[in-house]
Amino acid sequence: MSIEITMPKLSDTMEEGKILRWLKHPGDKVSRGEPLAEVETDKADMIMEAFDDGVMQEIVLAEGESAPVGATIARLAALGEEVKPSASGAAPRPEPEARTGAPEPVPRPSKPVAVRKRPVAARGAGQAEAPGNGSAPAELAPQPRQELPASESPEPQSNGQAPPAAQPHQESAHREPARASEEVSAMRPAAPRPVAVSHEADLAKLKASPLARRAAEEAGIDLSQVHGTGPEGRITKRDIDSFLREQQLFRQRRLVTPREGSPGTWEELSKMRRTIAQRMAASKREIPHFYVTMEIDMEESVRLKKSLEATEIFDESITYNDIVIKACSLALGRYPRMNASFENDGIRIHPSINIGMAVAVEDGLIVPVIKECQQLTLPEIARAAHRLVAKAAQGGFTADELSGATFSISNMGMLGIEHFSAVIVPPQAAILAVSAIKERPVVRNGQLAVGTTMMLTVSCDHRIVDGVVAGRFLQEMKRFLENPASLLV
Amino acid sequence: MSARSIACAWLGRVDYRPALGVQEELAAARQSGAIDDTLLLLEHPHVYTLGRGAAEHFVVAPPPGVPIHRVSRGGQVTYHGPGQLVGYPILKLEGAARDVHLYLRSLEETIIQSLRQYGIQAGRRAKLTGVWVGGRKIASIGVGIRRWTTLHGFALNVNCDLSFFDGIVPCGIDGCRMTSIAREGRDDVEVAGAARSIADRFAAVFGCDSRWIDAAEVWRIARADSGLEADCG
Incomplete structure (x- = not known):
């Protein structure tokens, strides 16, 4: 009841x-x-x-x-x-039926009308009747393409629940939104989709207005995932908007849903993860990266930090990160090509040194920006950096605080990282990877000794700078960090 | 003479997110009966907010540097900024007052009466919640109700820069034009002054006594801890 x-x-x-x-x-x-x-x-x-x-x-x-x-x-x-x-x-789920109550004029004469109009529930039942072992792959035959070798779609288990045949085609729909949706629509009557998504499986819904198609393309949405509410189940711009909204709500709920047929869980990308995915992939695709690493003797910098702490000469406590940012902005001032962007087949050298600091947050990272570093003293940089880090923990950045960086620094020192290299944030020319300050064997005057050192690795866009510039930039950083009194000026 | 009392507070200029945190804290306190009905009056720095029903495409051309927040209230897109009086009533609706539309109409009435004090004849438009002067919108309304306790509220344009509304389709109404108290000829009215007028009319319309409390008192009640939500990218 x-x-x-x-x-x-x-x-x-x-x-x-x-x-x-x-x-x-x-x-x-x-x-x-x-x-x-x-x-x-x-x-x-x-x-x-x-x-x-x-x-x-x-x-x-x-x-x-x-x-x-x-x-x-x-x-x-x-x-x-x-x-x-x-x-x-x-x-x-009565509404799809109600919505498509009018006969669909989809010109697809080869398919019997009854199949298209069959309500979802009936289709679910229908597939349960005939989940024949051999039949599903046969129907899929015209479909296999691109990187989906037959071996990847295992023999269907005929439990009558979810036809495994449907899984690969859903997979393919994800890879190639535009083409895939057309193919899906063409084969849908033959290869039913899994129960979980079958309520969406209506042929007519893949009809979409040009505006909706464009919006879907812009947002990177697979149209076959969208439920059409227009006449005859046509997908309208409004449907795309509500789909986007749902996705956002989905993100807020942080749902992790198992996908039928494939092991593990599948998680919708959050907006932040999607941004990271797009930008980092674009960076590695477009930018010819090269990496240069240098070991820096940090003994003097450690001493400086200790003496600043002992004297409390500044209101703001100074961290190694602040010291590195200051040294970096001085080095960038001397090598402005490292503070540049590749633009329209040219190189733009930026007058301001705006340093983005990669800060880890829940489920991703953000890169708040310290603006005009060339004008800031060490305590001013420290204050700006600490404010941004505190804000990262609370949220509420303005777009302004997250944009306009001309160079970035990623610091993994606190994790004890030996050394690493970072991916350039487009359109910047370079990013500096800062690792842990630790005791390492060093050679002084032909003698093995214990030193306190740090590895710096700079990743550079080879379209803008060559190895020699990157090397000189690191030499400059080394000079400042090994003679840190210069950082107090 | 009603026994009900409403505490009014002028918070000055407050960022959107902490203000939301304060509202949520106060709403929880109101629900538990720890505090009286409260009317928060404030002004935000530039910000666009999208209600639950809002489509992103209503934000057409946001000027750089203006953050966009998605919030759990009804309504579409709106703009808040300096020169606009924002009112967040945290009320527990009880008895006959448990009527969502009545609440919306009462907020409109409050604003209409207040504008009348400035010599501005404003009114309602059928099916378009908000307060209008001629064909132009002077105040926007969007509320959220949780267990019959209200959140969010209204925004009255006092002397704000209306060009910020050009970046959006306000309330999802295409071609919706905005106005302000200053635009309607009263450029001598300040936001804090409008806040006093609104508090006075609010008490009258909702049939309660108003008293002013200090902003510090509000912040003390609401140890706002609005969790992490990055709005980047």
Whole structure:
């Protein structure tokens, strides 16, 4: 016996409400008083709470959809009642049927209309009937292409649940959005998709307005993932927007969902991870990197830091990171080519030295920028750097604080890293990788001794600078760090 | 004479995120009954905010350096900045007041009455929440309600630079034009002054007594700890 959840009346004058998002999903346990959904009416958004205990059985009104007050928007199974995952996933979803109630004029004469119009639930059942071992790969035959060797798609296990044939094609859809979606649409009737996504599997939804297609392309969305709500299930710009919104909400919930057929978990990229992925891949694709490493004797710098601490001459305590930034900005002032960008087949030398500091944050990193370092004293750099690090922990950077870097520094010293090299942040010319200051064997006057040293590795864009410039830049840094009184000027 | 009392506080200029943190802390305190209804009045530095229902494409051409925040309130895109009075009422709606639309209309009424004091005739437009002067919008409203406790609120343009609205499609209404108290001929009105007028009218419309509390008191109640959320990229 299921319990119906209806659109709440939040006002005497409220006629309909919109589900902004569901906070519970089919299969989730629900306790009385727990938030169920966010409902919007007019310009107010409200959290709706459960009145009963149970298990979410079915969502009737999809996110972004509206319904009149009192309409059923979801069903709850009373506790103890069994909820079959397949039933909750595929069967109850009346809206695609309702939406595509009009016959679809999709000109695809070779396919029987009945197949296209068959509601999702029926399709789910249909595939369970005929998950024949040999049949699925045969139907996939015209599909295998690109880097999907047949050996990668294992023999289907005929458990009648999720046809394994569907997995590779979903995979391919991810790799090549535009072409893949066309192919998927062409073969969909033959190769049903897994139950979990079958509610989306409607032929007509791959019809999309030109605006929507462009938006999808810009956002890198696979159209076959988007649920069309336009006439005949056509995907509109609005659908793309709500899909993007859902993705963002997905990110907020940090869901990790197992993907059927492949081991491990799969996680949607957060916005930050996507940015990192795009920029770092572009960097390694476009920029011919080369790397130069130098060992720096840090004994004098260590002494300087200790004497600054002992005398408390500055209000701000000075860290090694601050000392490196200061030395770096002085060295950049002498080698302005290291403080440059490759632009329109030319090289732009920047007048300001704006140093980006890579700071690790949850699930990624950000690179806040210390502007105009050439004008800043060591304590001023320290103050700016400490403020940015504190802000990184709290959030709330302005776009301005995260942009405009002309050079970057990545410091992994605190992790005891021996040495490493970093990926250039486009369009900068170089990035400095700073490793741990530690005791290392050194040779002095032909004698082996214990020294305190640090490895610096600079990664450079070979289009802008050559090895000799990178080497001189590091020599300059070495000079400043080994004679650190110069940093106090 | 109502026994209800509302504490009003002028916080000055506050960044969006800490202000949101304060609201959340106060809402939790209000729910538990630790504090009275509170009306926070403040001004934000330049910021664009997107409600839950908002599509990103309504932010058309944000000027550089203006951060964009996505927030859990109804409504679409809006701009906040210096010269705009922002009001965040943290109210526990009870009894007959548990009516979302009534609450929205009461906020509009508060602003309309306040503008009347400045000689500006403002009104409502059907199905377009907010306060309008002629065809132009002077105040935006967007609220969130959690267990019948209110969050977010309204933004009244006093003497802000309206060109910042050019970067967005305000409230998702294409061609929506904005105005301000200054634009309507009262360039002598300051944000803090408008805050006093709004607090006065708010108490009248909501039928309660208002009293002013110190901003420090608000910050003490709300040891705002708004977790990490990077808005980069």
